[in-house]
Amino acid sequence: MLSFIRSDLAQLTAYSNHAVEHPEVGAKVVVQPERIDRIDANESPFDLPDDLKQKLAWTFQQITQSNRYPDGGYEALKGAIADYVNETAGAANFQATHISIGNGSDELIRSLLIATCLGGEGAALVAEPTFSMYGILAQTLGIPIVRVPRSTANFAVDVDKAQQAITETQAPPIRVVFMVHPNSPTGNALTDTEIDWLRNLPESVLVVIDEAYFEFSQSTLAAELAQRPNWVILRTFSKAFRLAAHRVGYAIAHPDLIAALEKVRLPYNLPSFTQAAALTALAHRQQLLESIPQMLSQREAVAHMLSSFSSLAVWPSVGNFIFVQSKDAAVNLSELYEQLKAQKTLVRHTCGGLRITIGTPEENQRFGDRLRSAFSQVAAS
Numbered sequence: 555m556l557s558f559i560r561s562d563l564a565q566l567t568a569y570s571n572h573a574v575e576h577p578e579v580g581a582k583v584v585v586q587p588e589r590i591d592r593i594d595a596n597e598s599p600f601d602l603p604d605d606l607k608q609k610l611a612w613t614f615q616q617i618t619q620s621n622r623y624p625d626g627g628y629e630a631l632k633g634a635i636a637d638y639v640n641e642t643a644g645a646a647n648f649q650a651t652h653i654s655i656g657n658g659s660d661e662l663i664r665s666l667l668i669a670t671c672l673g674g675e676g677a678a679l680v681a682e683p684t685f686s687m688y689g690i691l692a693q694t695l696g697i698p699i700v701r702v703p704r705s706t707a708n709f710a711v712d713v714d715k716a717q718q719a720i721t722e723t724q725a726p727p728i729r730v731v732f733m734v735h736p737n738s739p740t741g742n743a744l745t746d747t748e749i750d751w752l753r754n755l756p757e758s759v760l761v762v763i764d765e766a767y768f769e770f771s772q773s774t775l776a777a778e779l780a781q782r783p784n785w786v787i788l789r790t791f792s793k794a795f796r797l798a799a800h801r802v803g804y805a806i807a808h809p810d811l812i813a814a815l816e817k818v819r820l821p822y823n824l825p826s827f828t829q830a831a832a833l834t835a836l837a838h839r840q841q842l843l844e845s846i847p848q849m850l851s852q853r854e855a856v857a858h859m860l861s862s863f864s865s866l867a868v869w870p871s872v873g874n875f876i877f878v879q880s881k882d883a884a885v886n887l888s889e890l891y892e893q894l895k896a897q898k899t900l901v902r903h904t905c906g907g908l909r910i911t912i913g914t915p916e917e918n919q920r921f922g923d924r925l926r927s928a929f930s931q932v933a934a935s
């Protein structure tokens with residue numbers, strides 16, 4: 555171990571996702587990588603349509619000056635995001651001053667942690683099972699993380715335990731609470747009880763509501779932000795907007811909180827091409843979001859298929875993914891995961907269950923076939 559590295563980092567392993575094989579850049583013959591159904595990362599199964607890719611390529615060719623730093627204020631993109639948020643949040647009147655943009659919402663999560671907790675000033679609260687990035691990023695910053703449980707009946711947060719944690723945690727106190735709406739990997743939206751609890755938290759605690767799956771759930775708390783200076787909503791272009799490759803997420807909050815986020819971000823955190831991609835996606839949002847109803851009906855079809863396995867507990871989901879657990883001690887999810895992977899369907903094995911992203915109809919169909927086959931292998935072994 556390098557002796558100059560912080561000792562608490564030594565225990566951490568670096569985050570790694572599935573390795574995507576890329577054909578060699580500049581190769582004359584493009585050999586397509588082996589076809590794997592990746593339904594493990596909650597991305598959209600659909601690439602950008604060709605006409606949008608062409609528009610983006612044109613922008614890169616004709617407008618982007620590669621030798622120049624990007625526009626570092628992102629005013630055009632912030633304005634376009636504010637318009638989109640207003641469209642999704644009823645009578646809201648958000649402007650560019652209510653928006654901060656991150657290199658993925660992961661960057662914004664880190665910025666929020668830096669702005670609230672760094673230097674021994676605060677701890678972060680999460681309710682598990684939930685998105686793992688909150689805990690991982692807190693750890694890399696040396697920020698203590700307080701974990702409270704969720705109900706095993708419906709994955710609702712144990713609000714009494716959470717409140718107790720807020721009241722009792724001292725030195726440092728809890729300064730930020732992370733909630734996903736709907737939660738990943740479990741798929742449940744915040745309940746009225748949970749939302750009421752969040753409303754009643756003291757203003758000295760920042761409430762982060764991560765709406766990464768908003769376009770699927772169609773449920774947002776954005777309209778409440780005007781009354782809640784200690785709330786921030788995070789969203790991303792990585793899921794419904796099909797831009798995971800470009801890394802862009804945004805925060806919606808009171809301009810004072812946005813100003814704090816702007817202080818801690820890196821100067822040019824969003825490459826010019828990424829800005830262009832996000833602007834293009836927003837300008838063509840109707841076309842991109844047209845795929846959502848089909849994905850929701852596919853989600854119901856996959857849930858129905860999963861329910862035919864009596865040994866699986868299939869949790870209801872309002873996202874673009876479904877969480878299942880095993881009800882039968884004889885059914886080992888690690889084995890199922892491996893059997894699926896051997897057949898080239900990759901799902902996510904996490905939090906004591908499998909999280910399955912809704913793919914294309916073909917991928918979903920193959921998933922069903924391969925799951926049946928995996929079950930017969932597991933049963934035979």
Ligand SMILES: *Cc1c(COP(=O)(O)O)cnc(C)c1O
Binds near residue numbers: 660661766798
């Ligand atoms: C996918 C996801 C994100 C998105 O992260 P990006 O960094 O924007 O790609 C954020 N929060 C949750 C809960 C997610 O599932």
